Amino acid sequence: MSLSHYLVVSAALFLIGLFGALTRRNTIGILMSIELIFNAANLNLVAFNRYLHFDALHGNVITLFVMGIAAAEAVVGLALLMAIYRNLNTIYAEDFNLLKG
Amino acid sequence: MELLSTITFLPLLGGLVILCVPKEKVGLIRGLAIFTTAATFAASLFLLGGFDPNLVGESIPKLQYVEQLNWIPSLGVHYFMGVDGLSVPIILLTTLLSFLAAIYSIGIETRVKEFFFWYLLLEVGMIGVFCAMDLFLFYLFWELTLVPMYFLIGVWGGPKKEFAAIKFFLFTLFGSVFMLLGILALYFASTPHTFNMLELMQANGSWSRSFQIVVFIAFYLGLAVKIPAFPFHTWLPLAHVEAPTPVSVILAGVLLKMGVYGLIRISYSILPAGYEWFLPYLIIIAFINIVYGALCAMAQTDMKKMVAYSSVNHMGYCLLGLAAVSTTGFNGAIFQMITHGIITGALFLLVGVLYDRAHTRDITAFGGLGAKLPVYSGIMALTCFASLGLPGLAGFVGEFMCFLGAFAYWKFWTTLSVAGILITAAFFLRMMQKVFLGPFNEKWKDLPEINLRELIAVGPLAVLTVLFGVWPQLILGLTDPTVKMISNMYEHMFQLVR
Amino acid sequence: MLEHVYWIPLIPLFTSVVILFGGKEGKDSKMPYLGIAAMAWCFLQSSVIFFQTLTGRIPLLEGKEYFLYERIPWLSWGPNLKVHLGVLIDGPAATLLFVVTLVSLLVQIYSLGYMYDDKRKKRYYAFLSFFTAAMLGLVVSSSLLILFAAWELVGVSSYLLIGFWFEKPGPAYAAKKAFITTKLGDCGFYFGLLLLFSYTGTFDLVMLKSHVAQGLLPLEAATAIGIGFLIGAIGKSAQMPLFIWLPDAMEGPTPVSALIHAATMVVAGIYLVARVYFIYTSAPLALGAVAWVGLFTAFLAATMAVTAYDIKKVLAYSTISQLGYMMLGLGVYGYTSALFHLTTHAFFKALLFLGAGSVIHSVHTNDMREMGGLIKRMPATATTMGIATLTIAGMPLLSGWWSKEAVLHAAYSHNWGMWLLGVLTAGLTSFYMCRLFFLTFIGEPRDPHKHQHAHESPATMTGPLWVLAMLSLFAGGLLHYNGLFEHLVHFEVVGHGEHAGGSHAPAFLLPGAAIFVFLLGLGFAYRLYAGSLKTAQGLRDRFEWAADTLERRYYFDDFFLWLVSLSDKLAAACFWIDSRVVDAIFVDGWALVVRAVAAASDFFDDYFVDGAVDGMGTLTQDAGWGLRKLVRGQVQEYLLYVSLAVAVFATFLISR
């Protein structure tokens, strides 16, 4: 299989994540879509590492870091969500418009 | 020792010293001012002593006391000072008049310190104009004379002084703007870009005739305002009426000469084709200046304004001489300049004497002063007769030579200008009759006679008037060799006029 | 004696300066005697020169027509243009030297008495010496330019002397009028000089003479120069159009009138024409003009003299008339006759003026109507004036007869019409002179008070009168005797012999006519004025209009006054133009333009530039408001915009 295939897949994955972030009303949905975007990025990294820079595993190491960050982000996101939920009793993104102009 | 620079910048030194003197010490300031002007006059006498009139070049003027230093190398501007037969007499006139006017200005009471500072700065500008042989430097000194004159008229002047000062300043500035354009045009037209007048004189062969005409017009606008030639003369009566006496002496005695000097030194020497093109207009303007100036003077009731218009008339004679483009014409013009400076200077001083006492210059207000002030009216009569061109006094020879020169080529216009002499005689005599002769006007019972200070100021001028009248060779000896060279510098060019 | 002739003009000049500045004013100042001493010395010198040249002891320089010709360079400029200060003594110069110094001396002595009580006597004598110096300068000068200079100086001194009593408005006005009118004439002279120089390049009389002899001067130029000099002469010698100043010049002290307005200054014009006679002979048209001007002046002046009542005015008109004769003489190639008349006229006219002066001095009025019968009170003055009246009237064998006869003879030989008018004028002359004599001295006194008061003048005044009387009697005869004067003053003109004369008049016609006319005038005057004045008054009333025109000097005065007012109006117009048009429109108008431009740029600046700046401000504000609506707090929308941007960028990436 050639590199472009993997790239196509990661692109598709990225777009689906983006679409989800744009359209999901439920904040958790948004978070999940973000998780997808992270994974798309990882896939890209590994694919490049495998096909182009096969002598060293930098791609993989970075992917590891990305996963770490993704996890941390998810944790914080959800914690925030819990706090918002407690205050506003809703987790729909439209209602979070306190910062309206 | 650089004589020319000392003469030019000595007054500046004096001015600066005066600035340091505290305002209250009026006596000291006056003493210093007179001492500086006296020293400058002495230095110019020293210059006259060392000057050899017959040392004259063939195609371009040969200068003496030359000082040439690199001033702004990038622009090719040199601090180039030099004198020849044309400028020495005028410099002497300047320093003499400044010295005498300084003596007279002891009468100035208000803000003495500034007065003398501006006065000395003015003298620097004037002398500089006549020594500068570099157009850039010339223009610099030309402008330098404007500012002090503006303040001198604006602060110590008569009732409408501000208006007169502004008008004078703007009028002359209007002219000098064009002159600046002319200088720049010359600068760029000369192959190795130069402001040096001598080089420009040689380079004018390469310029096209139309170029020379355009640049000539630019210069003429600047100079005509100063002369003053016909359409640009309206500032003169106003400035004279409003200026304090010593200032109007300098204004009439020297500043008017800068215009004519410029015409000879720059317009004629550097732009002969332009000059030759302008000749027919010059003669007409000269005629207008003479007759029109005299007629306006006739209509005046204010003595100073009348004298101002008479200056317009006399400068008309200079223009007549210049229109003659011959040795007679040029000699006549220069002679007329010098004598006009002396006579009109004396005239203004005398009018000032009367004004200081009677606080009015209205001719009709006086009457029969001849009996009351014999000495004053004696000198006044002498000066008036000199001014209307009585032979035997200085006014005649210059005027006559201008007419002689001009008559050779412009017979028609010169004949008409002869009427100018008659009108000049008419208005001077009318003034004398109204002021000095006739029944004594009781109002001026307590008018004191002319005092010593004023006599010292006017005395030398009166003596010079008689001296140059009886023996004019004194001036002609100085100017003639240079004028011979100048007039045959472009012999071929003015062949058709000859 | 002749070499030092240049001292003759200089001595009085220095004395005048010394007198003016030295000594103190006031009645008893010693200065006048210094003046008289100087003049005496000059008179001595010039009389010696005159007699020696007259009697031929000093011969003419070989081949030349002059006795002395020396010069020093005064002014030199240009290639070889020079003006010399020189002395040229020939026949006319020597004569005039003698005449001027003589009359000046006598007048100065006479003035001792006349000006006795005047506190400004010192200045008077200074001016007199200055005048004589200028006149002598004019006489001796070899260069026309210096002659012109002296000419103007003479004019100035006459201005000063006429206006001597300047407190009174009369003399002040008369002085100005005199100077301006002569100046008007001088413009013509000035023009002539310019033209002459432009053609010949020199002012020297001798060189000019050779130039003209070689025919370098074209005819029309010579004519123009001739006319120019003639105009100068008309102005100075009070010929026809410009004579108006002479009658008014009588305002000055009488000795001044005697010296200046009778013997010396007014003669300058004639002398000028004589001096450049070679130009006139080469320009017949100019010479004709001289003749006609002279004739007309003589006739008209004579008519004016008939009706004048002021004694000095009558003499003034008579001077103008006699000057007309001299001009006529010159005009008709009667060169010698004119100068002869000039000399004799100087003597008897000076005498007449001085006599009139002593009359005025005693009766303190000029008006003849208040005089009468003064012969009893003032015998010396009366007899001397009687002699002078007879001389001028043309009594045979007196000097006046000889000179006037010579002029009429020359006129006859030239054109008999002129002779006729000349004789008629001679008649008029004898009439008005006798009228003057009868009115003042004969008949019963009309003003008894003045009559009592009248007394004979002191010796210093009558002395000069007697000297002049003797001269008037015998000078003519002596000079005419065996052509003495003829030898001294002559100008041979090719084709016009002095006495050849075209038509030979019968021997008795000329002298006979003259005598007849003289007696006629005498008789008429006696009949009208000796006795009562009734008949004269009757005659005057009948010819009212004629009397009036004569009185008003043929309205010349009015003409010139109108001319002066015209020039005033012109001056006012010029000044109006200057202040209104040139100044207001050109300069201040310019200020208006600049101010308008300034206002426009100010408006532009406020409206556009400011507007633009404020505009930007409001623009951003509106945009801000507009964009504000976009920010609705929806996080997802922001993400949407970001991705929209990415999309746009992607399309851009694709299309490139």
Add this chain to the structure above:
Amino acid sequence: MEQIVFYSLSAVTLIAALGVVTMRNVLHSALMLGVALMGVAGLFAALGADFLFAGQIVIYVTGVAVLVLFVVMLAGRESDLHARQTNEKWPLAVAICAVIFFGFWRCIAPYAGTPTRTQPEPSTRAIGKLLLSDYALPFELISLILIAAMIGAILFSRGGSAAEDAP
């Protein structure tokens, strides 16, 4: 054979991803998330990144997916499960994604057909050596981030109770 593995895995991943995004029920989409992550892990394996395969499984599939499930349970209300899950702007989003995909497509094109040169071999040792040599600093940093996230999460959840007491 390799193509089959790749296509199947990628199909699974993409379909699961679509499910996450479009499922009405949040719980179901959480589950689909898990499936998608496992698909990605498979792809890692296909790419020879064995350590990553294991890592993915350990970290993501179990950790994050489970975590999400918890939050859904805690924060969700019954009504949420059936409410409309996507807001009204989704057509615009689809359009944008299509355009961006097309953009990606252009970027990917040059890489088509690049063959793999080496056989995959176990990479764990290499990754470990790398982690501690070149990437020592990031390694430390990542631990720091994790701690911070942990503290933050604790703070929020505890802080909440404090907020409740205060009115």
